[in-house]
Amino acid sequence: MAGVRRIKLGSQGLESTPASTFLDTSDVYGPFTNEILLGKALSGGVRDKVELATKFGISGIVDNKRDTRGDPAYVRAALEGSLKRLGVDSVDLYYQHRIDTRVPVEVTVGELKKLVEEGKIKYIGLSEASASTIRRAHAVSSNTAVQLEVVLVVKGCGGRNYSTCRELGIGIVAYSPLGRGFLSSGAKSFENLSDNDVRKNFPRLQGENLKHNNAIFERVSDLATRKGCSPSQLALAWVHHQGNDVCPIPGTTKIEILTRNIGALSGARYQSELYTWKNSETPPLSSWKAT
Numbered sequence: 001m002a003g004v005r006r007i008k009l010g011s012q013g014l015e016s017t018p019a020s021t022f023l024d025t026s027d028v029y030g031p032f033t034n035e036i037l038l039g040k041a042l043s044g045g046v047r048d049k050v051e052l053a054t055k056f057g058i059s060g061i062v063d064n065k066r067d068t069r070g071d072p073a074y075v076r077a078a079l080e081g082s083l084k085r086l087g088v089d090s091v092d093l094y095y096q097h098r099i100d101t102r103v104p105v106e107v108t109v110g111e112l113k114k115l116v117e118e119g120k121i122k123y124i125g126l127s128e129a130s131a132s133t134i135r136r137a138h139a140v141s142s143n144t145a146v147q148l149e150v151v152l153v154v155k156g157c158g159g160r161n162y163s164t165c166r167e168l169g170i171g172i173v174a175y176s177p178l179g180r181g182f183l184s185s186g187a188k189s190f191e192n193l194s195d196n197d198v199r200k201n202f203p204r205l206q207g208e209n210l211k212h213n214n215a216i217f218e219r220v221s222d223l224a225t226r227k228g229c230s231p232s233q234l235a236l237a238w239v240h241h242q243g244n245d246v247c248p249i250p251g252t253t254k255i256e257i258l259t260r261n262i263g264a265l266s267g268a269r270y271q272s273e274l275y276t277w278k279n280s281e282t283p284p285l286s287s288w289k290a291t
Contacts, residue, residue, distance in 0.1 A: 021049060022050070022249070023038065023053065024054075024249045025054045025055075025086075026054055027056055027058075028097065032085060035082055035085035035086050036085045042086065042087065042088065047088055051093065053173075054082045054093075054094060054095070055095040056074075056078035057069060057078075057096045057098050057127075068097075070096060070099065070100030070107070071100070071103050072108070072111035079115060079120060083120070090120050092122045093122065093123045093125050093145060094121040095145070095147060096127065096129075097127050099128070099129050099130075105129075105133050106140050109137045112141065125143060125145040125146060126143055127175075129161070131159075131163075131164040134165065143170050144170065145170060145173050146173070147173045148165075148173075150174035151176060151179045151183070152177075152239065153179060153213065153217070166245065171245050172242075172245055173247050174246055174248040174249065175249055177249070178232050178235055178236070182205075183217065183231050183232050184231065186214050186218065187210055190205050230260065232257075233261070234264070236264040237264050
């Protein structure tokens with residue numbers, strides 16, 4: 001039943017929110033199952049209506065640590081697997097999900113460039129790459145997008161990476177714009193996390209950090225109430241307000257929330273208040289990431 005609901009969300013979401021046509025996934029989500037479900041949702045002509053992005057590079061867990069790979073053979077094999085699961089001949093945007101420090105990024109991007117030339121991908125992207133890595137990759141082949149965490153309650157999101165992308169004309173895809181669910185309902189969102197939920201390891205959700213961050217959430221919630229919207233809508237409007245080169249990618253399993261999220265991106269009724277947060281006291285990005 002869960003699979004049926006999610007397939008319905010994929011196709012019905014496009015029907016109910018035609019302005020939302022950028023779909024972002026990864027082979028590690030599941031792993032693999034998200035691509036399979038999305039592939040089913042893309043049937044019947046839906047593929048032609050969307051821009052499709054997926055990612056490679058997180059190959060599994062080795063010695064209780066996330067393993068990454070960026071060698072050419074892996075890049076090519078990972079793409080072939082994604083294309084098969086998605087049921088498509090090509091993807092519009094293919095990201096390196098995490099950088100493999102054992103393989104020069106020039107080598108990885110060199111292989112991605114070949115895949116562009118072969119027509120299997122249209123554009124190249126990176127995720128969670130440093131400013132210097134972004135520059136090195138871009139020197140080999142133009143990068144279209146870089147995924148960075150951009151969220152209302154974190155001061156200085158992106159840092160040098162952000163400015164480097166803008167200098168080079170690279171789009172910013174803002175992942176976790178709702179703070180991995182935190183900006184939906186604050187601390188109570190995380191009261192009953194399962195033991196295998198990775199968010200349990202995030203410093204932001206532990207001890208005094210959680211209390212401090214929840215106080216910030218209450219400020220967001222109060223402002224949202226005054227504007228007649230939800231905290232998550234306000235957070236999305238803030239991210240979208242960062243510039244035309246910033247594209248937030250919120251996730252949800254409910255069609256009604258998807259519709260509200262898309263509606264928030266106009267941001268017109270929030271703009272005068274969005275500047276309230278420009279210099280607000282918020283925790284550094286490091287406190288929002290897993291240790």
